[in-house]
Amino acid sequence: MNCPKCGKPMLPNTNKKNPKAPDWKCGDPNCKFKWDSASKDWVPSDWVTGAWNDKNESSFKIDRIADLEKRVKIIEDLLRTRWNVEVNG
């Protein structure tokens, strides 16, 4: 997960006490913004930029796994056809 504001890697907010607290925090402590849904823009905030896990995360993961399986198939085919490597399974 990268910061939606600055693009730097975000850190998981593992010990969050407030259930409304973000699941992720920007790795840059000077990156302090929040999304303002009224102006649809980032506005300065007192808190490090945070992000929440998508509520559709589980379906997102299933899509990702299906995508990865497709890629593995492509790599297996390449190994077989280009280097004659037989992949088990």
Ligand SMILES: [Zn+2]
């Ligand atoms: Zn950031």
